Amino acid sequence: QKEVEQNSGPLSVPEGAIASLNCTYSDRGSQSFFWYRQYSGKSPELIMSIYSNGDKEDGRFTAQLNKASQYVSLLIRDSQPSDSATYLCAVRRTGNQFYFGTGTSLTVIP
Amino acid sequence: GAVVSQHPSWVICKSGTSVKIECRSLDFQATTMFWYRQFPKQSLMLMATSNEGSKATYEQGVEKDKFLINHASLTLSTLTVTSAHPEDSSFYICSARPGADNQPQHFGDGTRLSIL
Numbered sequence: 001q002k003e004v005e006q007n008s009g010p011l012s013v014p015e016g017a018i019a020s021l022n023c024t025y026s027d028r029g030s031q032s033f034f035w036y037r038q039y040s041g042k043s044p045e046l047i048m049s050i051y052s053n054g055d056k057e058d059g060r061f062t063a064q065l066n067k068a069s070q071y072v073s074l075l076i077r078d079s080q081p082s083d084s085a086t087y088l089c090a091v092r093r094t095g096n097q098f099y100f101g102t103g104t105s106l107t108v109i110p
Numbered sequence: 111g112a113v114v115s116q117h118p119s120w121v122i123c124k125s126g127t128s129v130k131i132e133c134r135s136l137d138f139q140a141t142t143m144f145w146y147r148q149f150p151k152q153s154l155m156l157m158a159t160s161n162e163g164s165k166a167t168y169e170q171g172v173e174k175d176k177f178l179i180n181h182a183s184l185t186l187s188t189l190t191v192t193s194a195h196p197e198d199s200s201f202y203i204c205s206a207r208p209g210a211d212n213q214p215q216h217f218g219d220g221t222r223l224s225i226l
Contacts, residue, residue: 034214043203043220044154046112051212088154090215096142096161096207098215102153 001026004091006101014109019076021104023089026070032092033065033072037085038103044088048074079108111137114206116218124226125196131189131221133204140206143187144215145179147200154203160187194225 006023013019021035032051036044050056050063050072062075072091076083086103093099113136121129133143145157145166158174160166160181168174176198178190187206191198201222205215 032212032214036217041201043116043217046214046216049212049214092212092214095211096144096159098144100154100156 003027003099004089004101006087006089006104008102009105010107011104012107012109013079015079015081017079019079019083019106019108021074021076021087021089021106022071023073023091023101024071025091025099027091027093028067028070030091030093033063034090034092035061035063035072035074036088036090038088039085076106081108081110084108112216113137114140114204114216114218116204116221118221119219120222120224122224122226123194126193127225129191129194129223131191131202131204131223133187133189133206133218135185135206135216138206138208139184140187141184141209142207143181144205145177145187145189146203146205148203149200157189191223194223196225199223199225
């Protein structure tokens, strides 16, 4: 079982719609959760961090964490073509143990 | 805040050359830095984790004599690809994080290495 699993996609949504990206993790003791966006040919960019159960909103982005079910999700409201990218879920167990998912490719169709 | 600078952005060199890539945390002290490589349309692959002042920890399958990592200060880590060959051509990305537990990794812009 992989430490962090994401649906590789591709996920296509029309402009203005809500994009929903999901991630599950295997270690119940994981402590910190992050979403990164990676444009083609570029390095990952941190967009959200979440540490406790519930929702965390930042502009058009909402991260949701459910530790009991071991999943973390990212919602992108009012999706824009500029949101088209690969979204990486990252989980920190303890210390410097980070695990990245393989990423979900999102395409927002104008 | 949390800016990581990576240099150079692009390197093209002949087979057999050694190439050094620098990674600097500009506005925070990076207790730990990470080095990744990424092939086109593939996911990040962690190569090694380095802590300031100590030897790097390499992932299984990564040759430590081939990929030399030095983390001499809290703001600078270097990766040297020794005697590079065409199969070493890839996108190399560093990241850094402060020491506090919940801190994320912050990535540099990456170095695209092409070995002819």
